[in-house]
Amino acid sequence: MLRTKLLLRAICCGLILIVLGTSELSAQTEIPKNLHINGLGRTLIQRTQLGGTISETDTTTASDLMDGEFLLDLKINATPNEKTEVQSILRLRNEFGGFFGSGMSVEVRELFARGIVGNSFRYHVGDMDLKMTPYTLFQHDAGLNVNEAEIFRARQELIDYEQFYNGDGTRRMQGGKIDFGLSAGAIFSEINISGFFTRVRGTDFFSLPTRFVSGGSIELKNDRWGSITGNYVNTFDAVSIGGFDNGIRNPVQTVSANIHILDNDNMALDFEGEMGMSSIFETQETEPFDKDDTFAEGAFKLDLKPRNLQITLGFRDVGPDFFSIGAQSNRVDLDRSRTFYSRIGNDRTTRQASIFDLNRDRALYTYALSDVLRPYDPRFGNTQPYGRATANRRGVFLNVDYALADSAIELGAEAMQMQEIRGQGTTELKSFTLARVTGDININRWLGIDNILKVNLGYQFEQTQRGGVEIETVSLNSSLLDAGIQAELFDNFDLLAGIKQLTSVGDDYIPEVIRFNEVRDFPGRYIVDDNETMIAAGFRYRFSSMSTLNIQWERFNSSRATDAERAYQIDQIFILYSLYF
Amino acid sequence: MLSLLRSLGRLVLLGACLAIASQLQAQLSTSSLQGFALPNGYLSPQGDSVLRPVPLRKLSVNGYYRFFGYGRNMTTPYPNLSPFEKTAGVGDGYREPMLSLFVSGRPNSKSSFATELFFFTPYAGNFEDNVFTMNLGLNFYGNFRTRLGKFGVRAGGIHWYAMSPMTMGILQIADRYSIFDRTPWEGVDGTDKYENYYNTGAINQDLRWNNRAFQGLIVEGGSLPGNMSFAFLYGKAQNNGGLQQAQTDPLATIIQPGIAGNIPTYNGFSGINRSLPSSFTGFRLKKNFGKNFISYNTVYNRNRLDSIKDVFQTYAVHTLEYNFNAAGINISGEAGAGNFTIPGQDTRWGETALLKIQIPQKYTYLPFEFQFYQISKNFYNDNGEVQTFSNPEIQNASTGPNQVGQASVAGALVQVGQFVHNRRGINLNTEKSFGPLKLNLGWGISQEIDTLSSELSYVHRVNGLALSRVYNPFPAGATGPTVVGPYNRVFTFFRGAYELVRLTDVDPGTIAPLTRKHFQALDLQAKFKTNLFNRPLYLFYLGSWMGASSTLKPLPGFGEDVYLQAQYHEIDLYYELFPNFILTGYWGVEYIKGGRDTEWDLTTQQPRNQFGRGLALGFDWTVSENAAFYIRQRFMKFEDASFPLDRYQGNETTIELKVFF
């Protein structure tokens, strides 16, 4: 805490010095070339009301919530010379309703330095966004939208920004990294080498040892036939710090390849694949946990260039005991309580996380690494709840992307057929079928008008099946519909509307996981007949590409045939002004 | 079998790695370190997919440093001040920054932001009490132009905003106040302050001076077809803000602290007010006719009283504001109605009407401004210019008999031009200059529409500011007003103090008043400027004579039908002794005399008979273009001849250093 105060003080003094040093006591300060100031400004005012069946008898839950925030993230980026950069984000925040000093806070959101040594080595120290491969260090998305409507993206982007989700699978970490390259000769035109060392947990000198994540990769590139990369990442506890008896080790080593088989004016055929193995074990002497397993993935990518058609056909096999903390840590933690209406009803039972919460509640999200597989909700995704690195899956997948020449229509399709490799609670194996279609219809391009008139559609169907005797059988069908429209009524003034609907019927067993990925029990058969619908309408004005004002109304309905009395409805109106600069 | 395959897998992997290594080995002999030309954007801010890489090129930065120190010695204090009779410190007790850093930027032609950083240290010899936060909040602005007109958006807050006198605004009483004591937001402008005051009555003041604090969204439209403009507000005004029982430490809202990847959720920052959503909504539609205009204004304030049941306390105001000029005569004003709803009672409507007529000197020997007004007891708006504290029924239902920082209660004795509800009245203002002597006179009478008040109140103008510094009206965790004095009838508010007078001609059973009150006010201001030894000398006099009586009277006075009279006489003196060095002086007296039907002291059997004096000296020393020292030494004395315990005496020294940049 004290350290934070001192840091704040230092940064604030820095800010003043920067300002005073360059202001010459004038109102308009020309910021020197080597000083970059970017940032984010946000005003959020939201009003949320609970209704529906449960409200008819609920005498313990507030029916109406209103809150909001005004915040400014000032990103101060200094480049004292062309090879050194220092950056900090200073967050100023004011809670809606806090007048004259109340509800205000100042925080340091980011701090790092990076640069280039001798025109050869890049280094980066402090906060950084790291990504390796989907099986080593990668943050897969929550997978809860299929070409989501524009109107729902405002809230999702807010969560993404708060949680440092950059949309490319990077994971925010703290430590140091270095990378450099070798220009080679005959076989490999380029060899790129990178390494990093980060700390994800400090010790409390009582029960938690310090935890580090380190890794690196060597990429061998050949201009003609592609590249092959060796990847290694290891999550480990430093038991010697604080004198602990037990710690974990989770090394994952893989080899990934991208091989250009064919490339001409009409078509290109590539092979992309990755395979490797993981180990997870504890250092304690009594009853140590020790598992290892392998995975492999390979896919052929065909690009029919004149037709704007890309087809990917692949195979994936991830062993039941494959465990990679950096790749399997979900960004959604369903165990966390909601920040609004977490408990409803006179019995104050916890409200199940819904598609509305996942679009609204930033507190459900994290980028923390977890050494136990986080719980998942099969309604949201059963085929790959932990992304491509989901263990105990084997199957094939097919992706097709197509676009008209003028991009008036852009279509996408994805199909996946997976099966468990090892049964859960039985020798019978679950099979998973996932089908997803998306489409963007840019009507204005058809009509030849400038103002945007766009319809986006997305539909996902997922089926989980397992045979066997009655106790063993599982059948769960879930579908997710995303649809929206964006109509630019006047220049930069959009009418937005959208719907998102999740339907889930059937049953499954959700494993209770302990110690990394060990299934301890199945609490009971998970029976669902749920329907969640979120509709929204609103306006958006785009002051610029980086500055928008959204005024939206949303209605969410949740009904569960298995618990009809707890059906509820949430209405929400929010005003969101976002200014990126 | 499986282990064999796994081993085979390992072998192949090992082989692959060895192949890579051998290739690497083979290459190294012929390879060289690959030089990096600086890739575009590599050294641009991180997270470019979110934050724009093209940085802000201009940043507007200004602010001020304000050191305010004081030393005080209350030789005859009110009871219970011990051990603080003698004290010295830094800061004037209110939340005012020592360093205010106003930062604003305009990332593009349509968007901008602004905030005011707040720094304060009590110079107490430690770090713990230092404060680094924001002063008022964060403001965001957006504007755009369409074929229909120009539009602007203000989001965040605090925004200082006004619409019309009856809906959203703060009264501007011409220039009838002493400028001897400086406000925290005043500028550094040498003699200009006094020169402007002498010439126009306006001095350099902060934006907040004549606006209301508002948080939320403001959408404005101008240059609309038909010379129309509008404004829409949705958010919170100060009265329905607040964050009771709120979490204040972002670090305390982190789930699983200590593990990377968990950031503040800010859950709980709203406190219980989150489930008691209260809001303020306003709308204004204005039609301009050249220099004239007419506008429809409305505000709606809703305070939710129960988190589960739909129990609200609301008020709404709908008015038409107008401003017409013809043949040099200006006719302006506002008329409308407001309602107030208390749980369990019907909505009550009340009228409000204000007419101002300004007649220029060419028609009469003197320029005149007539004000006629009538404001119902059921007209309530704590965001408007009208003081609406007089209806006990509303007052008790909304804020209690007296809220923290409230500037008066019940039947207030006010200066000419200050409107109070449940009154109808007339004001007259005029002015005349005789060479360097400028006089302006204000006269007003009014009466209660309904007989409501069994209490009167008046302001202690002479030493009120110093008294409010001794007894802070906003102590930490305040749940009620700060009550001062041995008789618990003096209340401090922001930079002032007022006193409550209980009337005795009331129904002994219900304590309900029996007679309708009539109020009189007379303000006389004289401003004189001359040169002494070729240096400007300013002499300002401000006198106010106010009263309340049970019968209609043209002037305050004496007699059995008089409840109360208050006289204030203040003289300010400013003389530039040397260039940029201005001697300042102040002398003020206030005399308050209670009538027969006000409370009496039990021993002397006499009603109020108060006499307050204030004598102050000091200087303004402008040491550079943007920096100045301000020293003030005040001697204050107050005594009530009828209430022997009601007396205080002391002196206060204040030192202010203000540096603008």
Place this chain on the structure above:
Amino acid sequence: MKKYLSLLLFISVVITACQHQTDPFDGPNLIDRFGEFQLTTDIAASRNSVDFSADEQVFFTAGFSKNINWVLRITGKESGAVKIIEGFDRELNQENATWNGTTSDLPLFRDEECLVELIIPEEDSLTTSVDITVTGERIYEGSLITNFEEDLGDGLFFGNFEFELTGATGRTNAIPAGQGEYCYFFEGTDNVVGNFFVGLIQIFPSVNGETYFSMPTTIPEESHFNFFLYGDGTPHTIAVIQFFTDTNGDGTFTDGVDKSFQLEGDFPVTHTGWKVFSHTMADIGISEAELSQLTAVQVLLISNMSAQPNPPNPVRFGIDYMTFTQDQPLSL
């Protein structure tokens, strides 16, 4: 060519990487966890009567429709002794349901009729039972000092110096013994001389016709002293057991001369029923030479007067089956 070789290499590696441990499945068997339970074969004993003293054993059989937690409770109809056997299986058989005469809760089984109950807790404690007869109780290892089944005669000295012991004190079968039919019972009140001491007995090797108590080993660290204590749950009772070694080498117990040893902290008796206590002789600080010449074991009834009300309440305990074992405490 290289690219195809690389592709081939990669694909071959991919294939080898697709072999995994697939057996057994993860987590508990779903059928066991959620399947319907049926008792397919009722409980049966492998024999109707068993002589544990002749190293005979008895096992029980039963069959279920799924793996489930089961409890086998064997109760001595005379002694009240209880033996519990638990498991999670589909059936009871010789591997998981064999009884060798041991006990889970004192007292020890006698020659008696026993009720054998099979309980399925997860099925509303479904219970089915069978009777068997114990014709010879189990013989435990170790060197017995006494189990009070016989009158100790001169081998026992009764010390009621302050006349605070009641008539209930002595060898008795008025309460169910910890082993066999008899135990020794103390009862008294420290109300004559308020010195904590109530009364004592001394047991000499002569009860077994010996000069010194014999034991499996005289190495203090390997020699375990075991005994059963009976309490009725009343507070303030403390049992003290002292060992005397032949300091003067006269082969007999000489009071005031022979050196005594006792476990620090003694034995507060707050429990109800019989409970087994054990400690090594090294715990009382005795040497191997001294241990080889034990001339007396003294058992005292102490009243914890520092906690007693005034007047003090009576205190009492029973003692039975005092024995030495080697290397490990007495295993029931």
